[in-house]
Every structure is written in structure tokens, then in C-alpha cells.
Amino acid sequence: MLKKWDIILIALLICLSFLPELLIGSKQTEQYSTTYAEITLNGRLYKTVPLSSHHGITEFTITTEQGINVVEIKDAAIAIIDADCPDHICINMGFIEKPGQIIVCLPHKLMIEVKTNGTTNKDDIIPAF
Amino acid sequence: MNKTFHTVFLGLLIAQSLALFVIEGMIPVPFIAPGAKLGLANLITVIALYTMPHWRDALLVLLVRIMLATMFGGGPTIFIYSLAGGLLSFTAMLTIRKLGKSKLSIIGVSAVGAFFHNVGQLAVAVTVIQSTLLWLYLPVLALVGIVTGIAIGFVANLTVPHIKKLPGFANWRTDTI
Numbered sequence: 001m002l003k004k005w006d007i008i009l010i011a012l013l014i015c016l017s018f019l020p021e022l023l024i025g026s027k028q029t030e031q032y033s034t035t036y037a038e039i040t041l042n043g044r045l046y047k048t049v050p051l052s053s054h055h056g057i058t059e060f061t062i063t064t065e066q067g068i069n070v071v072e073i074k075d076a077a078i079a080i081i082d083a084d085c086p087d088h089i090c091i092n093m094g095f096i097e098k099p100g101q102i103i104v105c106l107p108h109k110l111m112i113e114v115k116t117n118g119t120t121n122k123d124d125i126i127p128a129f
Numbered sequence: 130m131n132k133t134f135h136t137v138f139l140g141l142l143i144a145q146s147l148a149l150f151v152i153e154g155m156i157p158v159p160f161i162a163p164g165a166k167l168g169l170a171n172l173i174t175v176i177a178l179y180t181m182p183h184w185r186d187a188l189l190v191l192l193v194r195i196m197l198a199t200m201f202g203g204g205p206t207i208f209i210y211s212l213a214g215g216l217l218s219f220t221a222m223l224t225i226r227k228l229g230k231s232k233l234s235i236i237g238v239s240a241v242g243a244f245f246h247n248v249g250q251l252a253v254a255v256t257v258i259q260s261t262l263l264w265l266y267l268p269v270l271a272l273v274g275i276v277t278g279i280a281i282g283f284v285a286n287l288t289v290p291h292i293k294k295l296p297g298f299a300n301w302r303t304d305t306i
Binding site for chain 2: 001002003004005006009010013014016017018019020021023024025040042043086087089092093100102104106107109111113
């Protein structure tokens with residue numbers, strides 16, 4: 001049955017799982033002015049769409065060699081609402097709108113990442129003396 | 130050891146792990162994290178690791194299962210993910226069992242396997258998408274994996290002693306604890 005070292009090992013693994021968070025964790029800025037979504041296919045930039053300045057509902061389809069993904073932008077949030085990939089994980093991820101959030105469709109090698117430009121976070125300003 | 134028993138037992142394990150893989154695909158799992166799975170087929174890999182005379186037999190069970198699972202509704206993409214996750218997970222389990230010796234139970238070894246299965250699959254996903262941001266899914270994926278890994282280790286822990294009662298194991302030297 002469960003031994004002492006099992007518990008130590010499991011605790012260690014849980015700590016280890018947060019390693020990426022420490023190394024590449026997004027510098028979450030609470031205050032951001034404008035957001036946009038970057039859509040990449042196969043690691044290459046496919047399209048950039050503004051989010052924070054967007055109102056209403058826009059829909060468009062991304063067609064790749066592997067299949068299609070239907071993207072919907074509702075006000076400042078973006079989601080994949082339909083796709084012909086086998087797992088539909090991208091649809092399940094729902095709407096995203098905060099910088100650093102991502103939607104991924106692995107079978108289609110597609111990624112949507114919310115980014116921000118012009119942060120107005122005061123913490124970012126480090127005095128030069 | 131009896132060669133016939135060895136072959137039959139190997140075949141049984143492969144068939145069981147393939148069946149578990151197919152059944153798992155039919156069970157609706159709530160969406161917790163992208164790609165989170167129960168990993169039922171890993172139960173057989175763990176059992177093989179603790180019952181077969183040599184780790185090479187367990188590796189064979191894993192590899193044949195992955196190949197068959199690819200044919201039974203995976204496709205080439207799934208194959209690469211399964212292979213990367215499976216091999217890394219297997220290597221990790223083998224190493225930690227050697228290092229842990231009697232200090233570790235099957236539960237710990239299985240949890241390590243589940244954790245590294247996620248690491249392997251994420252590594253492939255990161256390469257495919259070419260964005261390191263995907264690594265940020267590791268905490269939630271690993272946590273789900275560790276929980277299912279513990280459950281699988283628990284079941285394996287209950288099963289292995291009974292399997293060893295089979296007459297074929299009578300004069301069978303296993304390098305397990």
C-alpha cells in the first residue's frame with residue numbers, strides 16, 4: 001500500500017508541475033488597455049484581430065490542409081465555435097479574452113493567443129536610478 | 130519458466146490494454162483540461178511491469194498496444210503523441226522503480242508514469258504548435274494525471290498479488306518488489 005516515499009514523490013511531482021509557470025509564466029498585468037488576438041498556423045502568424053475595440057459578433061472560417069475551424073468574436077472575447085477535428089478540444093476551451101490565454105487545436109496546428117499592447121500597469125515602470 | 134505461458138500471458142495483457150483503450154474512448158469524460166484522459170490502458174503497462182520477468186516484455190506490451198490503438202481509431206497524429214507520452218512514462222517508471230526499490234509502492238511508480246506521460250505529450254504539442262505557452266497547461270494536466278495515476282496504482286496494487294497466484298508464475302523469477 002501507499003508508503004511514505006510515495007507521498008513524498010507525489011508531492012514532489014505536484015511541485016514540479018508548476019515549474020513552467022515559474023519559468024515562462026505570463027507576466028499577468030491586471031490593467032491593460034487594448035487587446036488583440038494572434039492566430040498562428042503551424043507556428044506562423046496567420047491573422048491578427050483586434051478584440052478590445054471589437055463590438056458585436058463576427059464570424060470567420062479558417063481553412064487549413066487538415067480541416068476547418070470556425071472562429072467567433074463576441075465583443076472582446078474570441079472562441080472557436082465549430083471545427084472538424086476529432087477531439088473538439090478547441091471548442092471546449094470556450095471564449096477567451098484576457099492576455100496570455102490561449103486556444104489550441106492540435107490536429108490543425110492552430111493557436112489563438114490573446115495579447116495586449118500598451119500596458120498601463122504602473123508596476124512595469126522601473127525608475128532608472 | 131514456461132515459454133507458452135509467457136506468450137499467452139503477453140497476448141492477454143496486450144488484448145486487455147487495447148480493450149481498455151477502446152472502452153476509455155467511449156466513456157464521456159467531463160472537460161477539465163484540454164487533453165486530460167483517464168489513462169486506463171496504463172493500468173496494464175503497470176501490471177506488466179510488475180509481473181513480467183523482464184522490463185522488455187512490458188515495453189513490448191506498451192508498443193504493440195500503441196500500434197494497435199493507432200489502427201483502432203487513432204491515426205498518425207495520435208500515434209506520435211501516444212508514443213512520446215508512453216515511452217517517456219515507461220522510462221520514468223522503470224527508473225523510479227529501480228531507484229525507489231522497496232521504499233516505493235506501485236502507487237508512486239504509477240503516479241510518476243502518469244506525470245511523465247503528460248510531459249511527453251505536451252513536449253510533442255509544443256513542438257507541433259511551436260509555442261512554449263502550452264507548457265502552462267502542465268499543472269492542471271499533471272494534477273489530473275497524478276490523481277488517475279494513483280487510482281491506477283491502487284488497482285494494480287490489488288491485482289498483481291492475485292495474478293502471481295497463477296500456476297505459470299510458480300518458478301518464475303520476477304525482478305519486482
